[in-house]
Amino acid sequence: MDCNKSIPESLNNLDELKLYSKFQEFLKDPYKIQKEILFDILKYGKSSEFGIKYSFNDIKSIKEFQKNVPVSEYSDYLNDISKMKKGEEDILFNGSTHSFVVSSGTTGNMKYFPDSERGLIAKNLVMKLRSVQLAVISPRLLDNPYILGITNSSDYGFSEGGIPIMAASGQGINSYEDANIKMILPQELIQAKDISNEDKDYLMALFTLASKELTGVICNNLAHFNFLLKEIKNNTLKMIDDLDNHTISLNIDSSLKEVLISKFPDTKERAKELKEIYSKKGELKSEDIWLNFKTVGCWLSSSVGRCAQDIKRNLSEDVDFLEWGYGASEGKFNVPFKANISAGPITPFSSFFEFLPVDGGEIVTLEEIEEKKLYELIITTYSGLYRYNLHDIVSFKGKTFKTPNIEFECKSSENIVCNDVTLYVNQFDYVLKQTEKDSNEFISFFQVIPSDDKKSISYIIEPSSNDFNKLRFRENLIKNLKHNLKLELNKLFIMKSGYRDSLFVKVVSSGKTITSTKLPTIVSKDSILESYIKEILIT
Known part of the structure; x- marks a missing residue:
């Protein structure tokens, strides 16, 4: 390492092969690099107001x-962030703010997280390693690297001090470009502002359909890819006609339309192929129109992972599903190593990590964590977050080399107090998985409603099949709820197909995408879309 540079800056000078080799070296002794990272972070913060206040030196x-x-929590930084936004x-x-990452978080209130240049490099190194690992797990990806990357617009303008503001997903786009992976969607479409979500989805689907070479899909929430597949299904002939005529049949801004048409590949021959397949x-x-489509990178953990498993059932068995990685606006935290598994080794060079046991006790470091325990994740970063509690609940499952594999479970705010016991949404998901196994069924989507007295729970479920055995499923759900959580089942709401998608349409605001949207698991009875209720079973 160059002693005149931070650890991320030194790593950033390595080519991909050497970076990957160095990462594996870190994984063999993560506790050593964790200590080095902490003091490296403090070194580049000791001249700041915060560093002086807390005697970093x-x-x-x-x-x-x-x-x-x-x-600390986000509210502890509000005054500091206000100063930094002014420049x-x-x-x-130490030094100036490179940019801000904006996030609406789980509360819907905008949060602005500053990034130092070193902090941004640390994030991008994790993204680069994820891209490399994606190719290691699924080498077919390298045969023809055309990727559909579904993200929000990265451009949010500038702060009052002229500092760029961007979305976290926008940072990811830049790392894909560094890795020489060809992206199917043009930046002009991703960054387009004055366009409806419906028109944007149509255009995303159109560009995806136009790309015969599609190799893989990368997005956080795979539900958005499912929306694009439905766009293609519902507008097949219209899209083929657009490609045949090399045009866009939407009433959108003429200058944007002109730019997007110029980004089309040769669509005449593609339209001919699609006509023959449809005929x-x-x-x-998907298996007929994208012969090279072999890889999906998305969130596989928590309730969002259920969407991925649902969509996986409708794609070719030949498609590899890979966890894209656990992270947030504040940082990127792991690099998954295996297909179809959401846990992955924590990145010991990106932040200093601490863990607060959910069941009580002292905060521990990475060296002291235990498997089968739940923790709240606490991070210290190069971008000025010190002992920052994300209020993410995480668990650990095995190790890669000597580094624990971390997995996101849920937000700590996603809980219900029932019978004086705090229960988290991952526990309700576990009960459902047990019931699915016992019943030989799969549920595409679920939510829960606590009773007014907090002594029983109702499940809202969207079954994946029409021949769903509701009575057997209810019987097993009652049994597993009582055995695992000591709760009674109040009602079982069986919803019509399309319920989950209708909720996405309802909650996604203009200019946003489904890919970074997470639907709530704990809801009130007033939030149910009654028109989608197929049947209510009362126990």
């Missing part, structure tokens, strides 16, 4: 750091 051990610096320097870290089979299935 005098901290000589992890214990001293934990004693000197309190655990003030040396506030949370023979009466529909356009």
Whole structure:
């Protein structure tokens, strides 16, 4: 490592092969690099207002750091962030702010997270390693790397001090370009503002259909890809006609339309192929129109992972499903190593990690974590977050080399207190998975409603098949709820097909995409869309 540069800056000078080799070296001794990372972060924060206030220069051990610096939340940084948005320097870290990442979080209120140049490099290194690992797990991806990357617009303008504001997914787009992966969707479409969600989905689907070479899909929530597949199904002839005439049949801004048409591949021959497939089979299935489509990178954990498993059932068995990785606007935290598994080794070089046991007890470091326990994740970053509690509940499942594999479970706010016991949404998901196994059924989507007295629970479910055995499923759900959570089942709401998608349409605001949207699991009875209720079973 170059002693004149931070650890991320030194790693950033390596080519992909050497970076990947260095990462594997870290995974063989993660606790050593964790200590080095902490003191590297403190080194590049000691001249800041925060570093001076908490005497970074005098901290000589992890214990001293934990004693000197309190655990923090976003509200603790509001005054500092306000100064940084105006362009003030040396506030949370040495020097100036490179950019801000904007997030609506789980509350819907906008949050602005500053990034130092070193912090941004650390994030992008994780994204680059994910791209490399994606190709290692699924080498077929390298045969023809045309990727459908579904993201929100990255451009949110500038702060009052002239500092760029962007979305976290926009940072990811840049790393794909660095990895020489060809992206199917033009930036002009991704960044387009004055366009409806419906028109944007149509155009995303159109560009995807136009690309015969599609190799893989990368998006956080795979439900959005499902929306694009439905767009193709519902507008097949219209889209083929657009491709045949090399045009866009939507009433959108003429200058945007002109730019997008110029980005089309050669669509005449593609339209001819699609016409022949549709004529023979009466529909356009993914395995017929994208012969090289072999890889999906998306969230596989938590309730969003259920969407991925649902869509997986409708794609070719030859498609590899890979966890795209656990992260947030504040940082990127792991690089999954295996297909169809959501846990992956924590990235020991990207942040300093601590963990607060959910069931009580002292905060522990990575070296002290235990499997089969739940923790809230606490991070210290190069971008000025110190002992910052994300209120993400995580667990650990095995190790890669000597590094624990971390998996996101749910937000700590996603809980219900029933019978004086705090229950989290991952526990309700576990009960449902047990019931699915016992009943030989699959549920595309679920939510739960606590009773007014908090002594029983109702499930809202959208079954994946029409021949759903409701009585057997209810019987097993009653049994598993009582055995695992000591709860009674109140009602079982069986919803019509399309319920989940209708909720996405309802909650996604203009200019946003489904890919970064997570539907709530714990809801009130007033939030149910009654027109989608197929049947209510009362126990």
